[in-house]
Amino acid sequence: MKEMSLSMAIQHFTHIHPLTKVDGQGGFICNGCNTYGFGTTYRCVTCDYDLHDHCATCPPTLLSFMHPQHELQRVFRGPDQRQLKEHRCDICDESVEGLYYHCEPCDFDVHPLCTQLPQQVRHVPHPDHQLELSHSGASNTCEVCRGAIRSWRYKCGLCRLSVHMECVKSSASTGAATQQRYIALQPQSHHSQYNQPHYTQLHHSQYN
Ligand SMILES: [Zn+2]
Ligand SMILES: [Zn+2]
Ligand SMILES: [Zn+2]
Ligand SMILES: [Zn+2]
Ligand SMILES: [Zn+2]
Ligand SMILES: [Zn+2]
Structure with missing residues (x-):
């Protein structure tokens, strides 16, 4: 583990002890939002307690x-x-x-x-229009993986196409925390040593 600097410690309302920012932690389950995380964490070593960077700092x-x-x-x-x-x-x-x-x-x-998902993204395979994060519409089949889309999606209304949130990987404007989570999906779908979070399991059909 890397050397910790006390200046990076915070007191978060979800935990009794101070949390220290650690980079390069590897995979963890966030004790705030209970979803998978990778890399940077706010951590209590004593309790093995982790928070996503974003979960440690998001506003009330x-x-x-x-x-x-x-x-x-x-x-x-x-x-x-x-x-x-x-x-x-x-x-x-x-x-x-x-x-x-x-x-x-x-x-x-x-x-x-x-x-943290951006409202609009540039999707390299579809360079002409920005894709917009939308509740519904366009198509319920993902343009990238051909899987069914059951939740919000990025869509181009003009071209009537939709892409899973996690299938839009090419956007530089995607928030770092979100990108971290979606990149982390890749090793998991190929049976890594990490605990499989709920998240990947429910989307497993996309990879079959
Ligand atoms: Zn979290
Ligand atoms: Zn603790
Ligand atoms: Zn409301
Ligand atoms: Zn997809
Ligand atoms: Zn378009
Ligand atoms: Zn969500």
């Missing part, structure tokens, strides 16, 4: 183009406060647990990392 409230009607509230439910009803991310359709953003009147939920 957020205005997002994904849900322009209302400000989203950051919520955190610890393992002792699990809900009976499973909540799913409105963007990627995976379950949200622990740390996430919520809109109470609309029952809208989103992973912290999913809020």
